[in-house]
Amino acid sequence: MRKTLRSVLSALLVAVATPVALAAAQPAQALESGLARTPQLGWNDWNSFGCNVSDTLIRQTADAMVSSGMAAAGYRYVNIDDCWSQRTRNGSGDLVPDPQKFPNGMKALADYVHGKGLKIGIYSSAGLTTCAGYPASLNNEQRDAKLWASWGIDYLKYDNCGDTQGKSGQQRYTAMRDALATSGRPILFAICNWGTDSVGSWGPATGNSWRTTGDIAGNWNSVMGILDSQPGWMSYSKPGAWNDPDMLEVGNGLSDTESRAHFSLWAVLNAPLIAGNDLRTMSAATKAILTNTEVIGVNQDWGGRQGNRIADNGNSEVWAKPMANGSAAVVLLNRASSTATVSTTAAQLGLGGAASYSVRDLWAHTTSTTGSTISASVPAHGAAMYLVTGGTGSTTGTFALRGSQSGRCLDVPNGNQTNGTPLAIWDCNGGGNQQWTATAAGELRTSGGKCLDVTGAATADGTRVEVWDCNGQANQRWQLQSNGTVTAAGAGKCLDVYANGTANGTAVEIWSCNGGANQQWTRG
Known part of the structure; x- marks a missing residue:
């Protein structure tokens, strides 16, 4: 989904994906492809570059992912979004990379990215055209999947634009799932249908992730609006199949304080962490946020339980995620425009029965103890994030x-x-x-x-x-x-x-x- 083409729809799509609309849906089993057993980590060009994608950009970004420490922190996918192909298929019916943008072809580019120890992603849509008007993959699923596999593609972001010929989302996305399964290469399947068409009921059996909302934008109100629609999706998330509240805007229009809050919340939500900034020129602060391995560790916890909002006091909120080892990750969020104290308790986190609890500050990288209350003075548009251990809920291990x-x-x-x-x-x-x-x-x-x-x-x-x-x-x-x-x-x-x-x-x-x-x- 493209901000430039569908920004008017984004608010409507968030409304469509409300918890009320999802309540009757029955969760589907996860897609057993062996991929995305923890949420995928990577980068996508669209938020910063739109249609200005090129071979040079992808190579330089792969270089930067390694040199910045992001690869060491777990990021793997370097993903190409819309506008990568020519405007028409060739005489054989195949998609053709734009020779001006990708003069070496996709196979050579994939080889370069793989040589860095990384993986490469491509983009298409489950319609006749992509969101920017390029040829898409409806009715060409098998052909396109085999072509991408021959190039060495590892990831497909599959959008929802173009004439769908009256086919349902489930029909269109299932067709691509099956084509990828027979392509001869493991390709992570990221559904991008914006939370519509009851995707919660069939998305887990169809893709490794699925978008839950319209497009994110690089401002605080957009991040908070998308956050508000996430609790209704919690039951659909599981290893191999993740709710996707859209890409990260860390370092893209947000302040450093807002970026830390955004990153903390997406980690607790078990969201795919797909950076959207220019990795080649990011600030030291942005790099420190994206490479915080303690926060990433919450996101990548093998248990795969999505976090949820457990307290809503207006501008002060508490979000928590049960960890596989019995501890609890917690984000104390301040949505207001001035500093506020935000608090929770061990009992509220499901950790009862201990005289004291260990509290690890995942941004300050310090450890303290508390009797029961976990509290912080949180700056405007900011968040504190902790890992809390102790009590009958967490001593069992x-x-x-x-x-x-x-x-x-x-x-x-x-x-x-x-x-x-x-x-x-x-x-x-x-x-x-x-x-x-x-x-x-x-x-x-x-x-x-x-x-x-x-x-x-x-x-x-x-x-x-x-x-x-x-x-x-x-x-x-x-x-x-x-x-x-x-x-x-x-x-x-x-x-x-x-x-x-x-x-x-x-x-x-x-x-x-x-x-x-x-x-x-x-x-x-």
């Missing part, structure tokens, strides 16, 4: 669950991360399929990012437990009791080994808590 009666461990058979895989006990072996991480939200997460789940949210004795995409529901919340039982919060029943069994492969279920040895578990 990552562990195996060993059945006291059987001596065997709660096991995901063969490490299968498919939704609905039933669990069993098996000889403890230290494998990742026997590792569970207790989060601040009360989840027990697998090493693959799935949650321990009571099948169908049922409450009856004998209901099997399984792995499923984490969704924040009560049937995925568990309490590790001091008496060794593990209770399902939604059902109020205990994690139980079927019929007191002790053999490898014995099923695990929920059952009314009775103090039996088959309901006792130790962590280790």
